[in-house]
Amino acid sequence: xxRVIGVDIPGRKRLEYALCYIYGIGPTMARQVTRQAELDPxxxxxxxTDEEITRLSNVLQxxxxxxxxxxxxxxxxxxxxxxxxxxxxxxxxxxxxxxGQRTKTNARTRKGGKKTVGAIRGKxxxxxxxxxxx
Numbered sequence: 001x002x003r004v005i006g007v008d009i010p011g012r013k014r015l016e017y018a019l020c021y022i023y024g025i026g027p028t029m030a031r032q033v034t035r036q037a038e039l040d041p042x043x044x045x046x047x048x049t050d051e052e053i054t055r056l057s058n059v060l061q062x063x064x065x066x067x068x069x070x071x072x073x074x075x076x077x078x079x080x081x082x083x084x085x086x087x088x089x090x091x092x093x094x095x096x097x098x099x100g101q102r103t104k105t106n107a108r109t110r111k112g113g114k115k116t117v118g119a120i121r122g123k124x125x126x127x128x129x130x131x132x133x134x
Contacts, residue, residue, distance in 0.1 A: 002045050005057050011046035018045040024066035033059055
């Protein structure tokens with residue numbers, strides 16, 4: 001399991017797919033990086049030599065913002081939106097969808113599990129309520 005810029009990438013996968021395990025690198029960017037580092041994208045990640053891993057790391061560090069730097073930038077952008085009080089910032093603060101999705105139904109990923117509103121009664125409470133209405 002080779003380690004590239006502090007991330008263990010799966011060794012049994014092709015290089016172009018293994019690079020996608022690095023935060024900020026998708027399939028298209030993985031192909032660009034392998035082309036710039038002059039590596040075969042079909043090669044398994046375990047088959048990379050130390051010199052090839054160094055070349056790959058140099059390309060990623062020089063030309064792309066990935067992993068910690070990218071995570072930091074994203075969180076700073078969200079904090080900025082919250083601090084200026086923009087609509088998107090308010091949605092982030094409240095934990096609601098930010099990009100205009102509906103919230104009457106769905107949105108469970110952002111809102112969390114269902115919160116039932118109203119009284120939930122057991123059998124005894126229902127029976128007592130029925131007696132009181134008679």
